[in-house]
Amino acid sequence: MIRVFRRIMLILLIISLIALTACVPSVYSSKASEETGEKQAAPQNQQITLKLWHIWATDSDSNKMPFEKALKNWNDSHPEIHIVTDATESETYKIKIRTAIAVNEAPDIFFCWGAGFAKPFVEAGKVLALDEYIDENVKSKLVPGSLENFTYGGKIYALPTFMIAGIFYCNEELFNNYDIKIPDTFDELLDAVAAFRKHKITPMAVGLKDGWPGIFYQNILAVRTAGIEKCAAALNKEISFFQPEFIESAEKLVQLIDAGAFDSKCTQLTQHEAESQFLNGKIPMYYGGSWAAGSMERDDCAVKGKVIVRNFPVLEGASGDQKGFLGGAIDNFMISASTQYKKEAVDAMVSILENFCKESYLSGAGLPAWKFDVSGAKISPLANEISKLIEDRDGFLLAWDTFLSGSDSQTHIDLVTDLFLKRIDPEDFAINMQKLNISK
DSSP: OHHHHHHHHHHHHHHHHHHHHHHSOOSOOOHHHHHHOOOOOOOTTOOEEEEEEESOOSTTSTTHHHHHHHHHHHHHHOTTEEEEEEEOOHHHHHHHHHHHHHTTOOOSEEEEEOHHHHHHHHHTTOBOOOTTTOOHHHHHTBOTTTTGGGEETTEEOOEESOBEEEEEEEEHHHHHHTTOOOOSBHHHHHHHHHHHHHTTOOOEEOOGGGSHHHHHHHHHHHHHHTOHHHHHHHHTTSSOSOSHHHHHHHHHHHHHHHTTOBOTTGGGOOHHHHHHHHHTTSOSEEEEEGGGHHHHTSTTOTTTTTEEEEOOOBOTTOSSOTTEEEEESOEEEEEBTTOSOHHHHHHHHHHHHHHHHHHHHHHTSOBOSBOOOOTTSOOOHHHHHHHHHHHSOSEEEOOHHHHSOHHHHHHHHHHHHHHHTTSSOHHHHHHHHHHHHHOO
16 A cells, blocks of 8 residues: 555655646757757856756755855856756655656756666757866766766766765664664674663664665675675676575565564655764664764764774675675766856866865765865764775675666565565565566
8 A cells, every 4th residue: 555655645646746847848949959950058147047956955965055055156156057946855856857858847957866766868868968068177076987877878978976875774872772782793793682682672663655765674684795896797688686695685584574673664754854863862773874863963963973884794604795885876966968168067066066076075975976176174073983984895886776677676676665564574574575576
């Protein structure tokens, strides 16, 4: 019922968005540039306005202030070009941007996720290829490998905001109060779960109402059981998901669920609500994105100074990558192919993103995807710890919902949710994931 209700609500929202956008005339006309193939430049001595959409909509989002600071710096130093923003929470934004792309109403500059999420936009010709607008100077400022998930058919279609990594956050105070060891192995994790349950404390946070937080746990377990290379091969439809390693990743997740690791009402919690339980010091363990560290460093945060960051516990005896991380460069900004001011939009995007990445890192919300000098700057202690942590890694694997394209992404989310709800068993999970590979 949860899945059916969610899909009905998504359909209704899409219909309403299409109806709304159909009533609003496009601010920019790209007809002339499409017919001539020429790049349009801003009229001299005339301010132009560029529209930009992003996902940092609430004050609780650790990247809201860093982005607004970077944007203000741009607008203050470029009076000839004014950027107007529209912020929408990420889950609603996914529907909004897909709808806008479909009806040719995308803004000039827009936040997106790379890899499989953006692939349909690129294939439909709705995104501007950046190769002729960015030179080697810009590329040299980027961390090696940070364009991999934004390159399609040999062309670059986006630039990164920052790197992200799945981080295992532990409230050291709670562990000390109950004399429980912070787990380094999966068996120790199960022991910690059992110990906290004895004290009537929910051990781990997850918000299944948003779908994707649940896959973080299964995805990192697959890195441990199968490894990054094998996961990527299966996601690329090169090998089968119906193999012992992928079944085992689901089995280990079910072990955590059966042990009582998560809130019994986790299907009713959003990612923000679940994360808040950890931020308020109520839950001792949370596996989430590196961006959450920014919230943990705020002066009003109950766990400031109490958080230990680790990679997800290793699975002893498994054949996967025990030092692998979930993450990489996936969050990005793109330019609409129909924007009237292509060069101006790209120049603005480059400048804002470079500054934003620095501000995000200093606040503890993002990891560098751009190179910058932070000597003399006050760096968030958690950001510094996470940066050191990821140095010792086997590599990164994108979260599966962004690796996959279109409906495959939602199917994967639904299957992991079904594991949480005991609708399927681990073998069913692997069989149904493999159906994605043989249905294309």
